[in-house]
Amino acid sequence: xxxxxxxxxxxxxxxxxxxxxxxxxxxxxxxxxxxxxxxxxxxxxxxxxxxxxxxxxxxxxxxxxxxxxxxxxxxxxxxxxxxxxxxxxxxxxxxxxxxxxxxxxxxxxxxxxxxxxxxxxxxxxxxxxxxxxxxxxxxxxxxxxxxxxxxxxxxxxxxxxxxxxxxxxxxxxxxxxxxxxxxxxxxxxxxxxxxxxxxxxxxxxxxxxxxxxxxxxxxxxxxxxxxxxxxxxxxxx
Numbered sequence: 001x002x003x004x005x006x007x008x009x010x011x012x013x014x015x016x017x018x019x020x021x022x023x024x025x026x027x028x029x030x031x032x033x034x035x036x037x038x039x040x041x042x043x044x045x046x047x048x049x050x051x052x053x054x055x056x057x058x059x060x061x062x063x064x065x066x067x068x069x070x071x072x073x074x075x076x077x078x079x080x081x082x083x084x085x086x087x088x089x090x091x092x093x094x095x096x097x098x099x100x101x102x103x104x105x106x107x108x109x110x111x112x113x114x115x116x117x118x119x120x121x122x123x124x125x126x127x128x129x130x131x132x133x134x135x136x137x138x139x140x141x142x143x144x145x146x147x148x149x150x151x152x153x154x155x156x157x158x159x160x161x162x163x164x165x166x167x168x169x170x171x172x173x174x175x176x177x178x179x180x181x182x183x184x185x186x187x188x189x190x191x192x193x194x195x196x197x198x199x200x201x202x203x204x205x206x207x208x209x210x211x212x213x214x215x216x217x218x219x220x221x222x223x224x225x226x227x228x229x230x231x232x233x234x235x236x237x
Contacts, residue, residue, distance in 0.1 A: 025237045032237065034075040035230045041068040042222035049215035073117030076110050083107030098146045105143025112136040137204035144198035151191045158184045186232060193228040196221040 026032040044065040048058065083103040087095055095103070112135050119129040162180050170177050199221045203212035211217060 022234075022237070026234055029233065029237055030075055030079075031229070031233050034072055035226050035233060037068050037072050037075075038226035039223065039230060041065055041072070042219050042226055044068070045215065045219035046223060049219050070117070070120055073113060073120065076113045076117070078114075080107045080110035080114075083110065098149045101142055101146025102150055103143075103146075105139050105141070105146060107143075108139040109136055109143055112139060133204070137201050141198060141201040141205055144194050144201060148191060148194045148198065151187060151194065155184065155187050155191065158187060186235075189228045190232065193225045193232075196225040196228075200225075 027036075044061050047053070048061055048065070052058075053061065083106050086103045087100070087107070090099060094100070112132055115124060116129065116132045116136055118124045119126060119132060158180060162177060162184065165174070165177050165180065199212070200218055203218055206212055208218075
């Protein structure tokens with residue numbers, strides 16, 4: 001029985017995709033390019049925080065990191081529309097509180113980030129930038145509070161579903177159980193990603209006080225979040 005289950009699972013697996021075709025599909029997505037920029041940016045930050053570099057190298061790396069940060073802002077143009085549509089698609093006259101926090105906070109964050117980009121690019125007055133960045137950080141933090149809460153509830157439901165399957169006599173090699181465990185792993189990684197991003201948003205809100213001001217911790221959190229997001233986007237395209 002176990003060998004038959006393994007054969008069935010192997011037959012159900014899709015054939016491996018051509019790497020270059022997969023890469024083309026990944027890079028065609030807004031989030032695909034954005035997360036590669038995020039990896040590069042926080043890797044540069046981590047290198048700067050890890051130890052002293054020769055002054056010329058440090059200056060070039062700081063300029064590179066700053067340029068990547070500004071480039072990523074452009075990828076947020078119009079991104080708030082996805083959150084508006086998510087709220088519109090939710091059944092009922094009013095979404096549940098945490099859904100409203102998650103999509104509402106993220107939507108406001110992406111909307112304000114457009115003006116942050118315009119201010120950093122020099123089109124809007126520079127004196128508006130500190131206020132815009134603070135509002136953006138608060139909206140981002142609120143969004144992550146809602147998102148983490150929703151995803152933790154989903155993790156609990158998925159764990160219960162797997163236990164029910166096991167109680168019904170399905171083994172670990174059962175295709176349904178294997179699929180559910182894969183989805184559970186992705187959901188847990190998504191929670192870790194949100195926690196890492198929320199840590200950075202909290203640092204922005206508190207102006208980097210205490211541990212939140214550690215360059216190494218912030219860069220590590222950003223890099224972890226970027227790697228998890230890249231993994232998710234790669235598997236989904």
